[in-house]
Amino acid sequence: MLTGWRRNPNRFQFVTKLEGGILPDGTNMRTPYGLEIIENCLSCPHREERLFCNLPEQTVKALSAITSSASYPKGATLFVEGQPARGVFILCSGRVKLSTSSADGKTLILRISEPGEVLGLPATVTGTCYELTADVVEPAQSNFIARNDFLGFLKDNGEAALRVAQQLGETYHAAIAEMRTIGLSHSAGEKLARFLLEWAANYPEEKGQIRLKLTLTHEEIAQMIGSSRETVTRLLADFRRKQLLQVMGSTLIIKNKAALESIVTG
């Protein structure tokens, strides 16, 4: 457990404690990289908008007491599928990929988590093993709460327990949604269309177009829809040819939402 100011390549940052994540090379996580550090949940930009942070000031303070903050570089691993749950990670910034994979190396990505989400919640609450692996895809800061502390906090704090239940409900909801895209489609094209539309649902529509950021490689998209890298490449090219969408780097513009919808309808 480390506490104090630490030197970084770019800047200093304060690390209250350091929860052991795992670097890509298998070593423990020890070198948080420079990020915008959120020291205090009361001033966290997500406090108002996000489910779990939006609690009475009193409660947030109680949470802070058992929380340890850490930053993780791209490629770091917060936890691994099958590991006994140590506790929850509240994602303050950055993005984290949640996935599961089979013995032969095939990977299925379930979700790209955004700030405000609580990772490892189901396993921590039920006291089982993490069912997914959490990899940082965009440098992240997260608050860790150990399982025992967390459960104790919930016991003393009915409202927080309810929030946890709600967050779990939403997580489940999202899982079912992905399930639908994977399980109910007749073709890879349908899966991709479903995926794009779901993704676009978080972005505003203007003039019949939707601009969205999609910082995923074709490989990763394939892993989200249960397909192969090559088919994703081909399908995207196909969609572009048919004027359904347009790609500029990591931004994607849906030009014909109706057509995509008609693909999923069948």
Next chain:
Amino acid sequence: MLTGWRRNPNRFQFVTKLEGGILPDGTNMRTPYGLEIIENCLSCPHREERLFCNLPEQTVKALSAITSSASYPKGATLFVEGQPARGVFILCSGRVKLSTSSADGKTLILRISEPGEVLGLPATVTGTCYELTADVVEPAQSNFIARNDFLGFLKDNGEAALRVAQQLGETYHAAIAEMRTIGLSHSAGEKLARFLLEWAANYPEEKGQIRLKLTLTHEEIAQMIGSSRETVTRLLADFRRKQLLQVMGSTLIIKNKAALESIVTG
């Protein structure tokens, strides 16, 4: 709202209130069939073993006060995907199929629920729409708790809220497990093998064999693993030919678990 003793084809039964399920013909559920009626959760056989029922006597009584019990025949529908959540159904006996389906009629079954499980929990807690459809496949009795009552109860009852969170976690866990069978398999055979092994996990192994009850049609199995009825038929025949298993009516015997496992491993 009905209260009192009601005549049934076979026997009398007591119905405290009647929560509106929907019969296969679309009419509301009004004619509960003869079942072993569980009048009192304190004497419910699942009380000790199941998560949600296993609460202090005091708490269970508080629950009873807001609970209404009803019985449903095979084919009845407890709730439908997309419907605003009215509340939760605690399954006391019977079995219920949870599924989602696409516009063109393709169906994906997520789970066959057993007594003790709480149905409609995620949607009720988050205040959204039911994400699945619940159909009775084996005559069922369930306790209904309306959303507002339920949320109020949880607020006054920290421990129950925690239990709810745990139940949600388990539900999520199960969803992820099915996700894996559907999303990580290379072939339908692999999916079927995965499915059978998961199903068998609830049954004891003796002398290298596992006897299990599988009251599902090939069609339903297909809908669980995201495949077609014909391939399930063919694959089961194939497995039988290869001496991996043996089918006698609705009981299935896994004779070579190792071989099945080697199929999923790849």
Next chain:
DNA sequence: GCCATTCCGTGACAATCATCACGGGTGCCC
């Protein structure tokens, strides 16, 4: 016992898509 419906078995066929293979592009690090 008869009719109707559901369920299971099986053949033929076509389409989709995973896989392999390879090359070109881009960025990153030394």
Next chain:
DNA sequence: GGGCACCCGTGATGATTGTCACGGAATGGC
């Protein structure tokens, strides 16, 4: 700047499996 990863594009190929079609078995209601 040279090499090394990684990512994207594309062709050829073959296995898998969804789909259609049909008949027989089984089940259940009257």
